[in-house]
Amino acid sequence: MWKSNYNALVGYLRDSVPRWDETYRPERRPATDAEVKLWNPLNSPAYVQIDLRREDCTGHLARPLIIMHGGADPIVGTGEGEGYKNLVAKTIGRREAENLLAVYYIPGMGHGGTQFDSLIPRRSTPWKP
Numbered sequence: 570m571w572k573s574n575y576n577a578l579v580g581y582l583r584d585s586v587p588r589w590d591e592t593y594r595p596e597r598r599p600a601t602d603a604e605v606k607l608w609n610p611l612n613s614p615a616y617v618q619i620d621l622r623r624e625d626c627t628g629h630l631a632r633p634l635i636i637m638h639g640g641a642d643p644i645v646g647t648g649e650g651e652g653y654k655n656l657v658a659k660t661i662g663r664r665e666a667e668n669l670l671a672v673y674y675i676p677g678m679g680h681g682g683t684q685f686d687s688l689i690p691r692r693s694t695p696w697k698p
Contacts, residue, residue: 574644579605590617635671639678647674 583605586593590613594600600608610621638650650672658666 577644582606582608589621592617633669633671635673637673637675637678639680640674640676641678642680644680650674 579602583600583602586600586605586608590608590610592614593608610618613621636650636653638645638647640647654666654670654672657670660666661669
């Protein structure tokens with residue numbers, strides 16, 4: 570499935586890398602597909618690397634995380650969200666995981682998009698550890 574979704578995945582990176590790493594903007598313009606493939610987070614400033622590690626695949630969450638997963642997502646299967654939820658629970662304990670991680674499956678939703686942004690409510694108070 571990766572090959573058939575190649576253009577969409579590269580487009581996702583082109584849109585996402587500037588949000589993940591504000592310092593990676595070749596020549597202060599949007600990165601081309603070729604340039605975005607050259608991004609290496611290990612070359613990013615320390616504060617960017619720290620932020621990226623907060624939500625990595627280790628299960629060591631540093632702040633609350635809400636996963637809203639499309640039930641009809643053709644790119645990332647729903648089993649991956651469940652697997653991550655189990656990894657977090659195994660790493661920090663089920664009770665603590667319930668305080669830091671929430672996974673919601675949205676029937677009929679694909680891989681997301683701005684049309685689904687309104688489904689995510691704004692938090693009125695900041696999270697406190």
